[in-house]
Amino acid sequence: MTILLIGGTGLLGGAVAAELVKNGEPVRALVRSGKHIEYLRTLGVEFDVGDLCDPRSLRRALADIRVVVTTAQSDPFDRNTRIDHIDGKGNQNLIAAASEAGVEHFVFVSALKADVGSGDVMLLACKHAAELALKASGLRYSIIRPASFQEIFGNDLVPLKQYVQQFGVGLIPGNGKGFHSFVSIHDVARTVVLALQRSEAINTVIDVGGPDDLTYREAYTRIMQMTGQPRLILPLHSRLLAVGGTLSTPVFPNLRDLLDLFAFCDRVNYTCVSPTWLIDALGRRRSFDDGIREMYSRC
Ligand SMILES: NC(=O)c1ccc[n+]([C@@H]2O[C@H](COP(=O)([O-])OP(=O)(O)OC[C@H]3O[C@@H](n4cnc5c(N)ncnc54)[C@H](OP(=O)(O)O)[C@@H]3O)[C@@H](O)[C@H]2O)c1
Incomplete structure (x- = not known):
């Protein structure tokens, strides 16, 4: 049964595609363009062209699909798209089209504390x-709420790694006192596959985080112990983030919301305890140190 994956060209989406393929699942990636599809090509997935903001393309793509997995989200640095269009209307379009098409299982990658933070952060x-x-749609669903990804410290979108390596500075988006259950995208991807296999995952919300709860300051200290960098840890306090958000709005309208998200995480502690069945099923999870070792040995 082919699985339609939306967001496959993204950081988590690529890991999800790889994990599905590894488990023998046929995957069709819904992509907006031919950009960033090389990795998916190497996995041998099928492609379809579509967009969350184009309901017709979704109806067409879903015609012969029984399982949907979406990891899609808006890009905070994209000047031309808006959060409420993609994460708002776009996700609603996808749920409506899946419902219409009689999809049997819908796996939605949300975010930890989406309910608690909905008054503070548009995303x-x-x-x-x-x-x-999704809950009201009557579709069988699994909602996965990941904590912050360990890969924040190693990818190009939020260039924390570049600051560490080029300037010896560990930039903290906020005061750095809030704890995060930093999770590897590989363990989130394995959770997506388990959501398709396990009865415990049906019609429920699954928090996935850890195994380590760390503040940004502690995270950089670990990185420093392993790599010798950064020499300086620099918090960008919430007020500074707020000013940055306001100043950046004319150029990057979505960026303010990312900064609001960082401030929210600082305030509430972005931590969770994953369900026991999931922890047991995942077995050895990638520790923060494992993740950093892998990301920082690649250069
Ligand atoms: N990063 C974290 O720490 C974190 C924490 C908790 C939850 N999450 C959630 O985890 C999920 C994956 O995050 P990520 O960092 O892997 O995301 P990402 O790398 O930014 O990838 C986003 C994906 O969404 C696709 N997309 C964007 N707009 C679209 C549209 N209109 N129609 C169809 N596809 C569209 C992008 O396609 P293009 O290649 O065409 O742009 C890309 O494949 C997201 O839902 C995010 O909210 C992330």
């Missing part, structure tokens, strides 16, 4: 609205 409000729409 979380959109995620939570999609969760509610």
Whole structure:
């Protein structure tokens, strides 16, 4: 049964595609363009062209699909798209089209504390609205709420690694006192596959995080112990983030919301305890140190 994956060209989406393929699942990636598809090509997945903001393309793509997995989200640095269009209306379009097409299982990758943070962060409000729409749709669903990815410290979108390596500075988006259950995208991807296999994952919300709860300051200290860098850890306090958000709005309208998300995480502690069945099924999870070792040995 082919699985339609939306968001496959993204960081988590690529890991999900790889994990599905490893488990022998046929995958069709819904992509917006031919950009960033090389990795998916190497996995041998099928492609379809579509967009969350184009309901017709979704109806067409879903015609012969029984299982949907979406990891899609808006890009905070994209000047031309808006969070409420993609994470808001776009997710609602996808749920409506899946419902119409008689999809049997819908796996939605949301975000930890989407409900608690919906008053403070637009991305979380959109995620939570999609969760509610999915629950009300009558579709069989699994909602996966990951904590912050360990890969934040190693990817190009938020260039924390570049600052560490080029300038010896560990930039903290916020005061750095809030704890995060930093999780590897590989363990989130394995959770997506388990959601398709396990009865415990049906019609429920699954928090996935850890195994380590760390503040940003502690995370950089670990990185420093392993790599010798950064020499300086620099918090960008919430007020500074707020000013940065306001100043950046004309150029990057979505960026403010990312900064709001960082401030929210600082305030509430972005931590969770994953369900026991999931921890047991995952077995050895990738520790923060494992993740850093892998990301920082690649250069
Ligand atoms: N990063 C974290 O720490 C974190 C924590 C908790 C939850 N999450 C959630 O985990 C999920 C994956 O995050 P990520 O960092 O892997 O995301 P990402 O790398 O930014 O990838 C986003 C994906 O969404 C696709 N997309 C964007 N707009 C679309 C549209 N209109 N129609 C169809 N596809 C569209 C992008 O396609 P293009 O290649 O065409 O742009 C890309 O494949 C997200 O839902 C995020 O909210 C992330």
